[in-house]
Amino acid sequence: MTSFLPDPYDRDCPTRQLLDRIGDQWTVLIVGTLGGGPLRFTEIGRRVQGISQKMLTQTLRALVRDGILERRMYAEIPPRVEYELTDLGRDLAEPLSMLAEWAKAHMGRVQEARESYDRAS
Amino acid sequence: MTSFLPDPYDRDCPTRQLLDRIGDQWTVLIVGTLGGGPLRFTEIGRRVQGISQKMLTQTLRALVRDGILERRMYAEIPPRVEYELTDLGRDLAEPLSMLAEWAKAHMGRVQEARESYDRAS
Numbered sequence: 001m002t003s004f005l006p007d008p009y010d011r012d013c014p015t016r017q018l019l020d021r022i023g024d025q026w027t028v029l030i031v032g033t034l035g036g037g038p039l040r041f042t043e044i045g046r047r048v049q050g051i052s053q054k055m056l057t058q059t060l061r062a063l064v065r066d067g068i069l070e071r072r073m074y075a076e077i078p079p080r081v082e083y084e085l086t087d088l089g090r091d092l093a094e095p096l097s098m099l100a101e102w103a104k105a106h107m108g109r110v111q112e113a114r115e116s117y118d119r120a121s
Numbered sequence: 122m123t124s125f126l127p128d129p130y131d132r133d134c135p136t137r138q139l140l141d142r143i144g145d146q147w148t149v150l151i152v153g154t155l156g157g158g159p160l161r162f163t164e165i166g167r168r169v170q171g172i173s174q175k176m177l178t179q180t181l182r183a184l185v186r187d188g189i190l191e192r193r194m195y196a197e198i199p200p201r202v203e204y205e206l207t208d209l210g211r212d213l214a215e216p217l218s219m220l221a222e223w224a225k226a227h228m229g230r231v232q233e234a235r236e237s238y239d240r241a242s
Binding site: 016047048068088106107113117 | 127130136140146186213220234
């Protein structure tokens with residue numbers, strides 16, 4: 001077994017693809033909204049405005065596969081399915097919330113920069 | 122003028138699109154590598170393995186427009202063009218490096234989760 005130092009700058013390193021997944025806007029918003037506790041599929045879709053059913057299904061499945069979310073089915077009639085953060089997911093929630101906070105805090109400066117750029121072009 | 126609370130959960134809020142830009146894998150890698158100081162186009166492309174010329178050009182232009190990078194041209198022969206982080210970009214570098222560090226630190230756990238998921242499916 002060769003030693004392995006993860007390096008997302010290496011195109012063949014799996015961290016590259018992981019980085020793409022965790023930085024995805026849907027991941028940021030879904031993990032963020034599950035920070036308050038487990039939610040059903042429809043409730044997640046209601047909170048993350050504008051996500052399609054297909055994208056929500058795909059993203060949730062990928063996050064469950066990555067060990068970031070857990071899917072729990074309760075044997076009720078009708079069956080209740082909820083998604084919640086795993087320990088790994090809770091650990092990810094912190095850097096992701098920093099990213100969302102950054103976007104909220106600096107949107108004004110970014111918009112000024114864009115207007116200035118567009119005027120100069 | 123109406124008051125405006127940025128909210129990336131709102132599909133019409135510009136923070137949604139900004140979040141998509143800053144969480145992009147290419148942004149994370151480019152901003153990360155420029156943390157060490159200004160670099161030329163070709164050097165950035167060399168470090169961020171696997172990025173196409175077209176994607177590098179597009180991403181750099183978008184980051185300059187957003188006020189995250191500055192493009193400096195030096196009147197030399199041949200002209201030298203360098204990209205460097207602005208103050209806003211340096212401020213963004215911190216949450217982005219946390220994201221990259223998270224991916225590096227937890228890749229092993231994510232891979233175990235994937236293997237376990239795939240065995241169960």
